[in-house]
Amino acid sequence: MSESLCRLCNGEATPQHSHILPAFVFRWMRESSAGGYLRLGMTPNRRVQDGLKRYWLCANCEELFSRAETDFANKVFYPYSNGSSSRIIYGNWLLRFCVSVSWRVLQFYKEEASLNSLGPDAASRVTEAEATWKAFLLGQRPHPGSFRQHLLPFDAIESITSGQALSPNLNRYLMRTTDFDILGSESASFVYSKLGRFVILGFIRQDRPNHWQGSRVHLRTGQIEPRKYTINRGLFDYINARARLVAELQSGISPRQAQKSDEARSANVEKYVGSDEFLAMLNDLRMFGDAAFTRDDLPEEGGSKESKTSS
Numbered sequence: 001m002s003e004s005l006c007r008l009c010n011g012e013a014t015p016q017h018s019h020i021l022p023a024f025v026f027r028w029m030r031e032s033s034a035g036g037y038l039r040l041g042m043t044p045n046r047r048v049q050d051g052l053k054r055y056w057l058c059a060n061c062e063e064l065f066s067r068a069e070t071d072f073a074n075k076v077f078y079p080y081s082n083g084s085s086s087r088i089i090y091g092n093w094l095l096r097f098c099v100s101v102s103w104r105v106l107q108f109y110k111e112e113a114s115l116n117s118l119g120p121d122a123a124s125r126v127t128e129a130e131a132t133w134k135a136f137l138l139g140q141r142p143h144p145g146s147f148r149q150h151l152l153p154f155d156a157i158e159s160i161t162s163g164q165a166l167s168p169n170l171n172r173y174l175m176r177t178t179d180f181d182i183l184g185s186e187s188a189s190f191v192y193s194k195l196g197r198f199v200i201l202g203f204i205r206q207d208r209p210n211h212w213q214g215s216r217v218h219l220r221t222g223q224i225e226p227r228k229y230t231i232n233r234g235l236f237d238y239i240n241a242r243a244r245l246v247a248e249l250q251s252g253i254s255p256r257q258a259q260k261s262d263e264a265r266s267a268n269v270e271k272y273v274g275s276d277e278f279l280a281m282l283n284d285l286r287m288f289g290d291a292a293f294t295r296d297d298l299p300e301e302g303g304s305k306e307s308k309t310s311s
């Protein structure tokens, strides 16, 4: 495919600089943190103001995506993340939104990364999933068939029954981290996209749909509400490991970058204390005590960082 064709409709109009994960998520991350900069999970040494972008979509397709994004941002993402709405009824825009995110992440892996984790016979399923999502997004088919979407809303954990050691970064990961990946197991493979408190799963293969009940996004309408979860065990183990990995990367941050984060927080103590970033940290402190601190948060020699966490 030529570089200059729109990835979705194949049109020749010059592609725009499009976000892989939607822009509003990064806006929210900036607004709800102390420093106004982002350190994305896998590249903590870079302070950025926005997420990954590629010249992929023509203006028409951008517009197609942005309508569903606006609905999701205003009716689901912001009310839920601000705690101002606990039960949300959605319309047919939710499935469009989820498919658009899964399609973009799958496109990214196809073009720039590897799909090897899905096993040798996955190529045809991936091709079929991508073609199906594309046709659905372009209005050429009524639903995405077996390439279903699931949406899981998370929040601070009140209590948890888990047989394993939890990452002391778990609440911050569940509440705020933005992340994406492609995952495969013996009975399922899917695109994993994390947008603040929401995880979208776009299934490429799902041999046992009854193992994934309760979170499926329906074609026309349904409701989203916080609830006691029985989350798929494999997925929970993955999320916990991912939270740990992000914390390890953060604690390996260079001293210069750690100082920058620190300065941003101390210059904005009042904003930090009222922020969602702070709330997520408090929840990790509540559950894990001092283990929640990474090097980025710990007082350095001379105690210069103490004021930020205690004030």
Ligand SMILES: [Zn+2]
Binding pocket: 006, 007, 008, 009, 010, 011, 057, 058, 059, 060, 061, 062
């Ligand atoms: Zn297009």
